[in-house]
Amino acid sequence: MKIDILTIFPEYFDGPLRSALLGKAVEKGLLEVRVTNIRDFTPDGKVDDRPFGGGAGMILKAEPVYRAAKSVMTAGSELIMLCPTGERFTQDTAESLAVKEHIVLINGRYEGIDERAAELLAVRKISIGDFVLSGGEAASMVIIEAVTRLVPGFMGNPESLSDESFIDGCVEYPQYTRPAEFMGMKVPEVLLSGDHGKIEEYRKNKKRKVKA
Known part of the structure; x- marks a missing residue:
C-alpha cells in the first residue's frame, strides 16, 4: 500500500511514521508513505488567505492544495480530505480503505480548505468525530493506524485481528x-x-x- 500525506506541517509525521509497527511495515516494504509540503506548491510559501464574506481565521487556498494533490495522484488514487463535514470514520471505513493500493490524505488547517479544491479533486471527505482539532494531521494518523494494521503481513499474529473490538x-x-x-x-x-x-x-x- 502507498499513502501520500499532504500537509503544511510535514514535521508532524516524523516520529509516528518511524515508530512501532508502522515503522517496521515501512522497513519491510509493506507500506510506502510520502509526506508532501503543500507550501512547496506556492511561489512564496503563502498557502492561506482571508475568507470571502468575512469571518474569523484564514482559509487554505485552493491552488496549492490542488497542485499538491495532482503531483501525487494516479488513476487509482483514493483522495481523502479530513474535515468535520465528512462521513464518520468507522471500522467499516478502515476495512474499505485497506484494499486500496494508493490513498492520498489531504490535511486542512486554520478554518479549512477552499471548497473549490475539494470539488475539482472529487475528494472523499472523512471526519473522525464530532470535536474540533487544530488540523487534519492527527486525524490522518488515526486513519493510517486503523487502515494499515489490516494490510496482510502488518500484524505479527493475524489472529489478533479476528478478536478485536468492532470486527x-x-x-x-x-x-x-x-x-x-x-x-x-x-x-x-x-x-x-x-x-x-x-x-x-x-x-x-x-x-x-x-x-x-
Whole structure:
C-alpha cells in the first residue's frame, strides 16, 4: 500500500511514521508513505488567505492544495480530505480503505480548505468525530493506524485481528495478565481454568454490542 500525506506541517509525521509497527511495515516494504509540503506548491510559501464574506481565521487556498494533490495522484488514487463535514470514520471505513493500493490524505488547517479544491479533486471527505482539532494531521494518523494494521503481513499474529473490538459489531472482552491477584482484585477463575471451551464462552458473553 502507498499513502501520500499532504500537509503544511510535514514535521508532524516524523516520529509516528518511524515508530512501532508502522515503522517496521515501512522497513519491510509493506507500506510506502510520502509526506508532501503543500507550501512547496506556492511561489512564496503563502498557502492561506482571508475568507470571502468575512469571518474569523484564514482559509487554505485552493491552488496549492490542488497542485499538491495532482503531483501525487494516479488513476487509482483514493483522495481523502479530513474535515468535520465528512462521513464518520468507522471500522467499516478502515476495512474499505485497506484494499486500496494508493490513498492520498489531504490535511486542512486554520478554518479549512477552499471548497473549490475539494470539488475539482472529487475528494472523499472523512471526519473522525464530532470535536474540533487544530488540523487534519492527527486525524490522518488515526486513519493510517486503523487502515494499515489490516494490510496482510502488518500484524505479527493475524489472529489478533479476528478478536478485536468492532470486527463483529462488538467491543472486545476485558483482558487480564499476571499477577493473578492485584490489590485484592482477582482474575476471573474461568481464565485460569485451562478449559478453552469455557474461556471462549466467557469471552463471548463479555463482549458488548457497539452503541448505534
